Amino acid sequence: KHLFRLDRELVIRICRIGFPSAIEQIVMRLGMLIFVKVAASLGTMAVAATQIAFSIFGLSFMPGMAFAIAASTLVGQALGADRPELAERYGWQVRKIGMYVAGLIGVGFIVFAPQIMLLYTTEPEIIDKGALSIRIMGFIQVSQATQFILGGALRGAGDTRYPLYSTFIGVWGFRVLLSLLFVYGFGMGLYSIWLAAAADQFVRSILIYRRFKKGAWKTLRV
Numbered sequence: 001k002h003l004f005r006l007d008r009e010l011v012i013r014i015c016r017i018g019f020p021s022a023i024e025q026i027v028m029r030l031g032m033l034i035f036v037k038v039a040a041s042l043g044t045m046a047v048a049a050t051q052i053a054f055s056i057f058g059l060s061f062m063p064g065m066a067f068a069i070a071a072s073t074l075v076g077q078a079l080g081a082d083r084p085e086l087a088e089r090y091g092w093q094v095r096k097i098g099m100y101v102a103g104l105i106g107v108g109f110i111v112f113a114p115q116i117m118l119l120y121t122t123e124p125e126i127i128d129k130g131a132l133s134i135r136i137m138g139f140i141q142v143s144q145a146t147q148f149i150l151g152g153a154l155r156g157a158g159d160t161r162y163p164l165y166s167t168f169i170g171v172w173g174f175r176v177l178l179s180l181l182f183v184y185g186f187g188m189g190l191y192s193i194w195l196a197a198a199a200d201q202f203v204r205s206i207l208i209y210r211r212f213k214k215g216a217w218k219t220l221r222v
Contacts, residue, residue, distance in 0.1 A: 031171035049129035068152025075156035091153035102145035109138030143205035158222035175200035
C-alpha cells in the first residue's frame with residue numbers, strides 16, 4: 001500500500017540535485033551533435049577521422065570518470081560525517097592521482113598517435129587527420145581529468161548547478177562557437193575543431209578548479 005506514496009520533501013531534494021545533472025548531459029550531447037555536424041561538412045575523410053578519434057578519446061574518459069565517481073563518493077561521505085576539511089583533502093588527492101594517469105595517457109596519445117590510428121584504418125589521409133586530432137587532445141588530458149574529477153567532487157557535495165554552468169560555457173561558448181567560427185568563418189581544416197574542443201576542456205577545468213578551491217560547496221545543504 002506504500003508503493004505509490006511519495007515523500008514530497010525528499011522528492012524535492014532529489015530533484016534539486018538530479019535535474020541540473022540531467023540538463024548538463026542534454027546540453028553536452030546537443031553541443032556534440034553540432035560539433036560532429038561541423039566535422040561532417042569537411043568531407044568523408046574528416047568524418048571518418050572524427051569518429052575514430054571519438055572512439056579513442058572514449059578510452060581516455062574512462063579513468064577520469066572512474067576517479068570522478070571516487071571523488072563524488074568520498075566527498076559526499078566526508079560531508080555527511082560533518083568533516084568538510086577531509087572532503088576537500090579527498091578531492092585534491094583524487095585529482096592528483098587522476099592527473100598522473102591522465103598525463104601518461106596524454107603522452108601516449110602524443111607519441112603513438114599514428115600507431116593508434118592504425119588499429120582502426122590503413123587509409124593514409126584518415127590516419128594523418130586522426131593522428132593530429134589525437135595529439136591535440138593529448139595535450140589537454142590533464143585538464144580533462146581535472147574537470148571530470150573535481151566536477152564529480154562538486155556533485156558529491158550536492159553542487160550540481162555549477163558543473164551545468166561550466167558545461168554550457170565550455171561546450172557552447174567555446175567548442176561549438178569556435179568550431180563554427182574556425183571552419184565557416186576562417187575556412188580552417190579539421191584540426192581547428194579539435195583546437196575548439198581543447199579550448200572547451202581547458203576552460204571547463206579552470207572554472208571547476210576555481211569553484212572547488214573556493215570551498216563554497218562545503219556549506220551547501222541538500
